[in-house]
Amino acid sequence: MLVMKFGGTSVQDAASLKQVASIVKDRADEPDGLVVVLSATAGTTDALLDIAHSAGLGRDVASALEALDTRHTTILTELAPFASHNGLRAILDECKVYAHALKVLGECTPQSLDHMAAFGEQLSTSILHSALEAESVRTTYFDVRQIMRTDDLFGSANVEMDATRHLSTQHLVPCCSTGSVIVTQGFIGADQYDRTTTLGRGGSDYTCAILGAVLGAREICIWTDVSGVYSADPRIVPEAQPITELSFGEVREMALYGAKVLHPDTIAPAIDASIPVHVLNTFRPDEPGTRIVAHSTTTSDIHAVSIVRSCTFIRCNSSTAAHLRSLAELSTTIALETGTIESSMFVFFTPTEDSFLALEVALADSSIPIQRVALIAVTGPAVLQPHVTSAIVSTMTPFVVHCLATGATAHTIFLAVNVQHGDDAVRAIHAIIPRHQ
Ligand code: ASP
Ligand code: MG
Numbered sequence: 003m004l005v006m007k008f009g010g011t012s013v014q015d016a017a018s019l020k021q022v023a024s025i026v027k028d029r030a031d032e033p034d035g036l037v038v039v040l041s042a043t044a045g046t047t048d049a050l051l052d053i054a055h056s057a058g059l060g061r062d063v064a065s066a067l068e069a070l071d072t073r074h075t076t077i078l079t080e081l082a083p084f085a086s087h088n089g090l091r092a093i094l095d096e097c098k099v100y101a102h103a104l105k106v107l108g109e110c111t112p113q114s115l116d117h118m119a120a121f122g123e124q125l126s127t128s129i130l131h132s133a134l135e136a137e138s139v140r141t142t143y144f145d146v147r148q149i150m151r152t153d154d155l156f157g158s159a160n161v162e163m164d165a166t167r168h169l170s171t172q173h174l175v176p177c178c179s180t181g182s183v184i185v186t187q188g189f190i191g192a193d194q195y196d197r198t199t200t201l202g203r204g205g206s207d208y209t210c211a212i213l214g215a216v217l218g219a220r221e222i223c224i225w226t227d228v229s230g231v232y233s234a235d236p237r238i239v240p241e242a243q244p245i246t247e248l249s250f251g252e253v254r255e256m257a258l259y260g261a262k263v264l265h266p267d268t269i270a271p272a273i274d275a276s277i278p279v280h281v282l283n284t285f286r287p288d289e290p291g292t293r294i295v296a297h298s299t300t301t302s303d304i305h306a307v308s309i310v311r312s313c314t315f316i317r318c319n320s321s322t323a324a325h326l327r328s329l330a331e332l333s334t335t336i337a338l339e340t341g342t343i344e345s346s347m348f349v350f351f352t353p354t355e356d357s358f359l360a361l362e363v364a365l366a367d368s369s370i371p372i373q374r375v376a377l378i379a380v381t382g383p384a385v386l387q388p389h390v391t392s393a394i395v396s397t398m399t400p401f402v403v404h405c406l407a408t409g410a411t412a413h414t415i416f417l418a419v420n421v422q423h424g425d426d427a428v429r430a431i432h433a434i435i436p437r438h439q
Contacts, residue, residue, distance in 0.1 A: 003034040003178065006223040007188055007210035010044035012284040013126045016080035021284050023081070023133055025225065026183060030139060035178030037213055039146075039188045040130060041206040042122025043077070046070070047189075050097075054118035057101045058110025067098050070125075078129045085136035089128040089143065097121040112156035116190075116200045120147075123187035123206075131185040140182040148173050150191035150209065152199045159191055159199035161208075163271075167216045178217065186213075207264055211272040211279070221278045224264060229283040230292030231256070231263045233306045238425050239432045245305050246290060249298035252305060252381045255414045259337075259379035261308035269294065303390040304382035307431045312353045313337055314361055315375040315404045315418050320344055322368060331360045337377055338416055340407050347405050349377050349418050375404055376424025380415045380431055391415060397430040 006029070008022050022040075029036055042050075049070060053063045071094050078090055100118060104110055124145075131143040149169040152159035177184055188206025191199045201208050207224055214222035230244030231253065250273045254266040269279045273296050282291035318326070323339075323346035326332050335357055338349040352358040352374075362372065384390050386408055394415055395406065405418040419427045 003037075003217055003219045004029060004032045004221060004223065005037045005039065005210055005214040005217060005219045006225060007039040007206050008041065008225045008284060009206065009227070010041040010046075011227040012225050013040055013042075013130070014044040016077050018284065019077065019081050019130060019133065021287070022130060022225070023137070025284065025287050026130075026134065027137070027139055030183050035181070035184065035217075037174075037178065037184040037186065037217065037219075038130070039186055039206060039210045039213060040123060040126045041188050043073070043126050046073075046122040046125070047119050047203070050118045050122050051115055053101050054104060054110050054115050057104035058108065058114070060105055060108050063101050063105065067101055070094070070097070074125045074129060078132060081129065082133035082136040085132040087132070089132055090125065093121060093124045093128055097125075113197060116156045116159075117198045119200050120187070120190040120198045123189050127185050127187050134183060134185070140180075142177050142180070142182045142184050144174065144177060144184045144186040146186045146188075146209065147190060147192035147196070147198060150212070152191040152193055152201070154193040154197065154199065156199055158202035159193070161191065161201065161212055163212070163216075166212065170213070170216045174213075175217070204265065204268070207268040208271070211269045214277050215271040215275040218275070219272075219277055221280055222269075222272050223280045223282055224269075225282050225284045226264075227283065227285060229286055229289045230281045231261070231294070231306070233435055234308070234428055234432045235262065238309070238428050239307075242432065244289070245292050247293045247295060247298050247300045248305060249383070249413070250294055250296055251411065252298070252383075252413050253294050255379060255411060256306055256308050256381055259308050259377065259414070259416075260310040261306065298383060300383060302382060303384040303387065304380060304394070304431075304435050306381045307428050307435075308379050308381070309424050309428050310337065310351065310377045311421060311424050312351070313375050313377045313418065313421075314350045314352045314358060315347070315373040316350075316361070316365070316370055317345065317347045318368070318370050320346060322346075322365070322370065323348070326364055329360075329364055331357075332364060335360075338405070338407055338418070340405075340410075349375065349405065349416075373404060374421045375418040376421045376427070378417045378419060378424065378427055378431065380417070381413055383413060385415045386412060393434050394431055397434060398427065400430070401427050
């Protein structure tokens with residue numbers, strides 16, 4: 003059993019969907035079934051939400067609806083010239099009726115926004131389903147709202163796992179066991195009254211992880227437009243490479259400290275169920291991608307280096323430290339804190355001038371120097387081994403290092419450097435990664 007999710011750019015046009023269809027066909031014989039979860043085509047969720055807001059204000063949304071219609075019908079025609087348009091037509095018509103209803107009512111509630119947004123995933127899945135059917139692939143269009151049970155917190159509904167598990171045993175498992183490829187929607191669900199809900203923006207990864215967990219998949223695949231989780235931001239380090247295997251703990255820390263990786267919370271249901279998460283590139287399906295597992299068995303020393311540029315460093319006595327921690331506007335921005343009995347050092351996330359100002363105000367009565375820094379996180383299974391730590395520290399010779407913290411977690415070392423040295427420091431550390439692989 004395999005559950006695969008394709009994001010918005012993977013389904014954005016006919017050419018991308020051709021890739022998706024070919025990946026799906028290659029895996030259609032998966033024992034116990036293949037479930038394919040799709041996002042809406044890129045930009046469509048935003049377009050639908052705009053339409054809903056405008057319609058609620060009584061504005062004319064006919065041309066926006068026509069653009070949506072044309073985009074999706076064109077994709078299906080280009081993708082599979084002989085495919086039936088019946089399914090797609092029905093969803094497009096329903097979407098238009100709904101938008102018209104919002105215009106007549108002159109209101110747009112969180113519930114209507116969810117109902118409207120949900121058309122995006124219905125459209126993309128209908129297209130893939132019709133295209134596969136036209137190619138004689140055995141496939142089932144499955145409305146995920148039958149099983150993805152949530153509360154009624156419209157806009158970011160919480161999934162009720164037990165109910166979802168129960169419903170999927172009733173409705174989804176029997177479909178999977180027929181050997182037909184299941185095509186279903188990410189991001190959307192329904193509450194106990196069958197009212198459509200959404201799981202929050204970008205929620206399709208979460209759908210995939212939940213389905214993987216309730217179906218007991220051997221793996222979930224997140225197909226995207228990059229070749230996995232990279233060893234550094236390729237805009238800073240052009241030679242950065244996808245990492246073959248990472249532990250969930252590493253991914254979580256990388257995400258917290260600047261790496262543009264998938265949101266760890268969204269894959270947690272799969273990790274909790276010990277199901278590996280494989281991140282792959284739709285447009286380069288033969289590349290190995292990155293496997294995220296609960297506990298990695300790799301023997302590499304360092305996996306990745308990430309950076310948060312807009313940080314602020316201070317060193318202070320323990321009473322000032324207690325004062326800073328007690329301020330609500332500052333306590334949530336602490337990126338790093340270490341201390342001795344009498345003194346502490348802090349790195350704060352200060353991405354906006356306001357957040358920097360809050361710190362200046364809090365320290366106004368003191369003469370404590372405030373230093374703008376970049377916070378660098380070096381992640382890997384063996385970063386705490388003395389030879390690895392010393393190799394990392396040696397790369398810092400040309401830079402001003404304000405703080406070095408190790409040991410708070412077993413797999414990350416933190417360094418705060420002068421902000422103008424941030425990118426060079428990342429490159430210097432990255433340069434030693436191959437030596438230790
Ligand atoms: N289509 C939704 C969004 O744009 C969900 C997703 O892409 O994961 O937020
Ligand atoms: Mg999207």
